[in-house]
Amino acid sequence: MGRKRTASGGTPATVALANAGIDFGTHPYAHDPASELSYGLEAAAALGVPAEVVFKTLVARVDGLPGQGLAVAILPVAETLDLKALAQALGQKKATMADPAAAQRSSGYVTGGISPIGQRTALPTVIDATAQELPLMYVSGGRRGFDISLAPQDLAQVTHGRFEPITTHLNRSR
Incomplete structure (x- = not known):
């Protein structure tokens, strides 16, 4: 893995992981604001790892959830979120993508740097089932x-998340 961080520095994500006693690696890279790749695909290319192990964090509005009605979906960067599958995974019928401003307010992170870990407001979290097959996965550390x-x-432990098939690719055979 990369360098292990301590709770005394870093982003809210690294602090949360260190406080939970979870082993993790840190992987900074030079973000190019002019890149035409998505943030996740840019990360995979910059880190020299397959896109299948790099996961993006999306915030969705799910009808029927209490509070803000927001939830977190974590899925491979090259895949597309199946909003209906996300809603079903949370016991609801309909989900839509959250407004970016609402996602930033809720998470405390900026778009393109939203980490699923250490968010300002804990939200129901669903991790795409393909992650279970991996020994190691990459997620945003809390900044671009x-x-x-x-x-x-x-x-899954630190986010209180669960694994479910939530990508369009996985749900094509349904």
């Missing part, structure tokens, strides 16, 4: 140009 690597089971 900074990823964290960790075991999928550790991500």
Whole structure:
């Protein structure tokens, strides 16, 4: 893995992981604001890892959820979120993408750097089932140009998330 951080520095994500005693690696890279790649695909290319192990964090509005009605979806960067599958995974009928401003307010992170870990407001979290097959996955570390690597089971533990098939690719055969 990369360098292990301590709770005394870093982003809210690295602090949360260190406080939970979870082993993780830190992977800074030079974010190019002019890149035409999505943030996740840019991270995969910059870190020299397959896109299948780099996961994006999306915030969705799910009808029927209490509070703000927001939830977190974590899925491979090259895949597309199946909003209906996300809603079903949370026991609801309909989901839409959250407004970016609402996602930033809720998470405390900027778009393109939203980490699923250490968010300002804890939200229901669903991790795409493909993550379970990996020994290590990468997620945003809480800012553009900074990823964290960790075991999928550790991500589920720290986010109180669960694994479900939530990508269009996985749900084509339904």
